[in-house]
Amino acid sequence: MASHPNRRILLATRPDGRARQSDFELVETAIPAPKEGEVLLRNTLISMDPYQRNLMGNGSSELPPMELGTPMSGPTVAIVEESHNPDFAKGDYVQTWTGWQDYAISDGSDLRTLDPGMAPLSTALGVLGxxxxxxxxxxxxxxxxxxxxxxxxxxxxxxxxxxxxxxxxxxxxxxxxxxxxxxxxxxxxxxxxxxxxxxxxxxxxxxxxxxxxxxxxxxxxxxxxxxxxxxxxxxxxxxxxxxxxxxxxxxxxxxxxxxxxxxxxxxxxxxxxxxxxxxxxxLDHLDSYPAFLEEVAPWVTAGRIKYREEFIEDFERIPETFLTLFEGGNTGKLIARVG
Amino acid sequence: MASHPNRRILLATRPDGRARQSDFELVETAIPAPKEGEVLLRNTLISMDPYQRNLMGNGSSELPPMELGTPMSGPTVAIVEESHNPDFAKGDYVQTWTGWQDYAISDGSDLRTLDPGMAPLSTALGVLGxxxxxxxxxxxxxxxxxxxxxxxxxxxxxxxxxxxxxxxxxxxxxxxxxxxxxxxxxxxxxxxxxxxxxxxxxxxxxxxxxxxxxxxxxxxxxxxxxxxxxxxxxxxxxxxxxxxxxxxxxxxxxxxxxxxxxxxxxxxxxxxxxxxxxxxxxLDHLDSYPAFLEEVAPWVTAGRIKYREEFIEDFERIPETFLTLFEGGNTGKLIARVG
Structure with a gap:
């Protein structure tokens, strides 16, 4: 298991208007331990999306905002580091919603197993996510x-x-x-x-x-x-x-x-x-993933649907990169490669 | 065949804003003669409805307005006075769209035969129309x-x-x-x-x-x-x-x-x-009449759906009665009993 600590970027304050760097706080914690039925996930790709502003509260969403002091919520691609769940094996790649942190625990119910041979794993956060x-x-x-x-x-x-x-x-x-x-x-x-x-x-x-x-x-x-x-x-x-x-x-x-x-x-x-x-x-249509992938994945792998991704490699830069989304300048899906 | 002439209330001018009495003109013409395949209809019940304002033009409808100099368009109940169409017999009651006039010709394609035993004929213009x-x-x-x-x-x-x-x-x-x-x-x-x-x-x-x-x-x-x-x-x-x-x-x-x-x-x-x-x-749902009547007619005849009708007996008063619709005072379907 990786030896570096579990970095987490927490929602520190709810923004009033546009989100700011000071709304986030970077902390380091121990790596959590999975219990029976659970898996330990390590995020490898973390998505930054405009709608995450709404999850922070004081926005226009009708849904309850995420809790203060918890890792910023959002979609990720993770690798199974340790499994006590028969549906997942160490080394499996999954798409999940563990947000801005290195490690997380899951009981498996919120994981979608990915086939790395079908398309680049990053597409699970964008064009095929x-x-x-x-x-x-x-x-x-x-x-x-x-x-x-x-x-x-x-x-x-x-x-x-x-x-x-x-x-x-x-x-x-x-x-x-x-x-x-x-x-x-x-x-x-x-x-x-x-x-x-x-x-x-x-x-x-x-x-x-x-x-x-x-x-x-x-x-x-x-x-x-x-x-x-x-x-x-x-x-x-x-x-x-x-x-x-x-x-x-x-x-x-x-x-x-x-x-x-x-x-x-x-x-x-x-x-x-x-x-x-x-x-x-x-959320009413998550069961459409198979039908969606069946139609769209061949278009993506054949190049008939083009997409753009921009990567950063530095976990600490996730908040400032996220904030650029609200300046209208970026031209592709923003993803952090971590770990 | 009735001997009185064919009274018709024509659209004389397109209103600018609210419709006025002077937008209409009463004329008397000969009773038309049906050809092979056609029927001669005599209106017995003429409906007055707010949406007819839009048919007059200069309104908010996106549909082309009716032609100037033609009888004011609208739904009616008529009796077949003479039939050269095998689908209709003299004495049949039909719901049609012959507007503000006594007599009209139809090839039968725009007629819906009514069952006078099912409900009062006037309901064909309102609650069952x-x-x-x-x-x-x-x-x-x-x-x-x-x-x-x-x-x-x-x-x-x-x-x-x-x-x-x-x-x-x-x-x-x-x-x-x-x-x-x-x-x-x-x-x-x-x-x-x-x-x-x-x-x-x-x-x-x-x-x-x-x-x-x-x-x-x-x-x-x-x-x-x-x-x-x-x-x-x-x-x-x-x-x-x-x-x-x-x-x-x-x-x-x-x-x-x-x-x-x-x-x-x-x-x-x-x-x-x-x-x-x-x-x-x-107009996209006129083929739903049978399903509609099957469900709703029993409710109407059983008194489980109530409705209100107001009748006038004087053909010449149709325009002025129609105009009262835009004063918000009337409380039921407005129908002229004629002939």
Whole structure:
């Protein structure tokens, strides 16, 4: 067993607004000992994701936040170091949710065994993990397939958005991707292969959008909400369908934007154009992993779905790297290789 | 064949805003003659409905308006006066869409034969017609059944709303009805039998609403939109579902209400509470009439679903009676008995 101590990055304080370095605390503890039925896990890959901000509390999530003083919660890939559970052997790789620490104990119920021969293990945190499952479930369970229809994706250069855009292409939709800045637009055009890319940071965003949507919008996979949804919604065709998979701001009942109220207009569109707008919980669909992997893993290994990962090698730098997610600059899934 | 001429009330002008008496013109023409395969229909019951305003044009509907100079479009019950179509016999009663006139020709494709022994013929225009089908389709096809859950209906004293409220009770939901004014609230409590009735015209509307929703909202059948939806939406539970079946205002892209923007808040609720909001077209569900009647007609004939009708006997008064719909005073389905 490794001799170095068990490093853990704890949630020290709940952020008020944007998270800061001082919200985290690095501590070193003993390596825990598994009991009968349990396994000892050592994290090898640790994911950093925007939604983790919501787990810290004082955010817009409706779910209870994680406890203060516990390791920052999040998905990981771990290796089984010691097993007292017949379902797992020493050396097995698993995808789990042990967060920002070296070692953890599990009774096995929250582990998904990985096949290192199928795809790089890091994909279990992104394109073949929760990110990919989120994209796939949103598309296949909450948007009726409509080959030939116009499919719009916002934050299309992001980890969920780029996957949705590529799956929509593979399903023969006409795909319009929205992202911010010339670099992301070039990525959408040259790498992701969208039919049209629209820059929301451009002065003529709405005109660009209108030009990209000569036949309106049939499906909208929205990772932004807010002004983005309001820009797209006038283009909804009859029977259009939208999924809300992310929003950029956590408005309370009182903290509403100081601009004219767009909600009655949306309700009219829903009424007269027979539209549906839906959210979903990925936790209701974890049993879809096999069906998801069966369809998507071959696309990933064949290079038909591209993805980007950025690695850091230094456990201590996880908090500061996580914080860069909220500056909009990074272009791939952020993963720490540890141990 | 009847000897009096064929009276027709034509759409003379498209209203700008609220419809007026001068938008209509009464003319008298010859009775048309059916050809081979056709039937001559004489209207006996003519419906007056709020959505007919949208058919007149310059409204919020996305559908093309009816043509100027043609009889005002709308649902009717007619008797077959002369038949050259083997599917219909003289004396048959049918539900059709011949609008505000005495006589019309049909090739039979738009006729639904009525059984006068099943229920009063007038119900084919309301509780057992499009009104009832709209309520039933919205409930059964667009809201998952959830016995024991809290079901909210707005405009609950109206023709669609009162039916939805009663069907929700028959499906063992806890039903909260919203309506305006003491008379409608008493009707909801005493006749419709809701579990709680909330008066949106009261000064303490939002407090009343909160008291009526101690366990939040699971299903919302909204006939109002606008401020009504905005008042109900903070109470949405996880996995709440809403159907938009009516809105009170036809907001254009530019004519948005001058108050803070509630749409980003709704998108956050959709994201974090896994909500769905949907519209639907009753025209996609006309083949559900048999299933609808099979379930609902016995409830109506047994008195388990109550409904209200108001009759006028004078064809010429149809326009002025129609216009009263927009003053909010009437309390039942408006029907003209003619011929």
């Amino acid at each position: 929760h990110t990919g499952l989120t994209a796939w479930v949103g598309m296949t369970k909450y948007l009726d397939d409509m080959p030939g229809g116009t499919f719009v994706v916002s934050a299309a250069a992001g980890s969920v958005g780029s996957m949705v855009a590529q799956m929509a292409k593979l399903r023969d939709h006409r795909v319009v991707g929205i992202a911010g800045g010339a670099r992301k637009i070039a990525y959408l055009r040259d790498e992701i292969g969208v039919d049209a890319a629209v820059d929301y940071k451009a002065d003529d965003f709405e005109a660009q959008l209108a030009r990209a949507l000569p036949d309106g919008v049939d499906r909208f996979f929205d990772n932004v909400g807010d002004y983005m949804f309001e820009a797209v919604m006038p283009h909804f065709n009859l029977n259009a369908q939208a999924v809300i998979c992310g929003t950029i701001a956590g408005y309370s009942d009182t903290g509403l934007p100081d601009r004219r109220d767009h909600l009655p207009r949306l309700l009219n569109l829903i009424l007269y154009r027979f539209i549906q707008v839906r959210g979903f919980s990925i | 499009h009104t009832g089908l709209t309520a039933w389709v919205g409930m059964t096809k667009y809201l998952d059944d959830m016995p024991g859950g809290t079901f909210v209906v707005s405009a609950a004293a109206g023709s669609v709303g009162s039916m939805v409220a009663q069907m929700a009770k028959l499906r063992d939901h806890r039903v909260v009805g919203i309506a305006g004014g003491a008379r409608k609230i008493a009707y909801l409590r005493d006749e419709i039998g809701v579990d709680a009735a909330v008066d949106y015209k009261a000064d303490d509307f939002e407090a009343q609403l909160a008291r009526a929703l101690p366990d939040g909202v699971d299903r919302f059948f909204d006939n109002v939109g606008d401020y009504m939806f905005e008042a109900v939406m903070p109470h949405f539970n996880l996995n709440a579902q809403a159907v938009i079946c009516g809105t009170i205002a036809g907001y254009s892209d530019t004519g948005l209400p001058d108050r803070r923007d509630h749409l980003p808040r709704l998108l956050n609720l959709i994201l974090y509470r896994f909500i769905q909001v949907r519209g639907f077209s009753i």
